[in-house]
Amino acid sequence: MLVHICCSVDSHFFLEKLQHDYPNEKLIGFFYDPNIHPYSEYQLRLLDVKRSCKKLGIELLEGEYDFEAWMQAVRGLENEPEKGKRCEVCFDKRFDVSAKKALLLGEKSITTTLLVSPLKSQEQLKLSGDKFFKEHGVEFIFYDYRKDGGTAQQSRVTKDEQLYRQDYCGCIYGLTMQREQQDRLMDEMFSHVSNQTQPSSIEERLEMYHQRDELEDKGIAYKIIREKFLNYRQFSFKLYESGDKIINAYALFYSTLQRKKAQGNIEFSSKNIHYFNREEIKFVTLEFFNSTCNFMYKNTKELIFNPPSVKEEMAFRDTLLTSSYDLSPIIIVDEIPKTKLFIELDAKIYEDVREKLIII
Template sequence: MLVHICCSVDSHFFLQKLQHDYPDEKLTGFFYDPNIHPYSEYQLRLLDVQRSCNKLGIELLEGEYDYENWLQAVRGLEKEPEKGARCEVCFDKRFSVSAEKALTLGEKKITTTLLVSPLKSQEQLKRVGDEFYEKNGVEFIAVDYRSGGGTQDQSRVTKEEQLYRQDYCGCIFGLTMQREQQDRLMDEMFSPISNAILPASIEERIAMYTHRNRLEDENVNYRIVKQKFLNYREFNFKVTLGKKDVLDAYALSYSTLPKKRAQGRIEFDSQNIHYFNRDEIKFITLDYFNRENSTQYKSVKEMIYKPLEMEKELEFRAKINSTSYDLSPIIVLENIPDGKLTINLDSKTYEDVKEKLIII
């Protein structure tokens, strides 16, 4: 039986149940999810599914990540709600590819872990699956592992196995509507030009779950816990001298401007810190930054593309301000200018939750 897999949270419990209910069936996992966006999220879910299948002794095949074709398939349905027409087209596309894969492998049965997801309609899935059975001769096995306490059992297995628990289906359109309803920043879509790993980002999770897999290979005990913290994202930043001379500048993380714009002059300096005459803004030179952090940046532009690790940058910020709770802008320039400056800084701090791996 070919089993279409969407994520480890659904698949691990689902595959365990299939192994119990269909002991004579050779199960083959098929990870085909071109709807997942961004690609880093796709990589993270695949990473956890690979771990899950390895633990269960199930072969896993990966389908093509043909995201552009998926976008074409759902064009015009972007505003459809969850479980609406867009989802049905999405199922249709994934079932068709899964059915073709099953035929290629000589399988006569297919099913999908989407059946166990509380975000999906089982009736909708069964209808689409039955249509493919009529067209392709591949039987769709519509098991119900939600009822009879199944959802609670799934939650227990997810916690016991410490699986990656995503909080959206994977679709960019569903994510957009979900974040709008939650009034939350859609920070999944942030990808800095520097490729820096941001707090609570998908890239940070990939690094953590990859480390988790190594610990398991080495038989090291660990736990994954959640922690609340103040997150930060910078949208855009620019420093202008006079009317049009844009300076190469770098704002340290957690630099904020309430009104997103400030104009003024540097009034004085003390111990290599240059103080602006408003909005608690501080300036430092690249030379000073290099000395204090044992770095060798030749220009601020180089620093923009290859910034210091976030933890080290925050340590330096705390050293300058003598506190870990300061959100004042700290700006790095190659030289301290004499003249009127305009600072445009659009950034946001917000309460968030992230995962942390603890070795025990």
């Protein structure tokens, strides 16, 4: 039987149940989910599914990540709600490819781990599955493992196996509506211009789950915990003089302006910190930044496109400021300007939760 797999949270429990109920049935996992966006999130879910199938002894095949074809399939349905018409089209596309894969492998039946997801309509899934049985002769097997406390069991398995628990289906349109309803920043869609790994980003989680797999390979015990913290995203930053002459500059992590703009002059300097006369802004030279952190940046432009880690930026902030609660903008420049300056900084600090790996 070919089993279409959407994610490890659904698949691990679902596959365990199939193995128990059908011990003589050979199961082949098929990860085909072009709806998942961005690609880093797709990689993260695939990584976790690979680990899950390895634990269960199930062969796993990966389908094509044809995201553009999926986008074309759901065109015009961007504003459909969860369990609406867009989901039907999404199921149809994934079942079509899964059915053809089953035929190619000589399998006569398919099912999907989407059936166990409480966020999906089983009726929609069954209709899509039955449709392809008629068209391709591949039987869709319907299993309801949600009933009789199945959802609670699934949650327990997810926790016990320390699976990656995503908080959106994968679809960019579903995520957009979900974040709007939650009044939350859709930071899944933000990546730093330099590819610096941002806290609680998909990229950070991907790195962490790779580390988890490495610890398991070495037999090292660990736990994945969650912690609350103040997150930060910088959307844009510009420093310029009169006449719109741009000055290469870098604003450190946690730098914010209440009104997103400020203008003024540097009033005085003390211990290599140059104090602006507005918004508690502080300037430091790249030379001072290099000497303090043992970096070797040749100029600020290099720093912009190849910055240190967020942890290193925060360590530098700690050397300048007297309080951990100080959120003053800190700006690094090649040389301290002596003219009137204009600053545009659009950034946001917000409460967030992230996963953390600890060795026990």
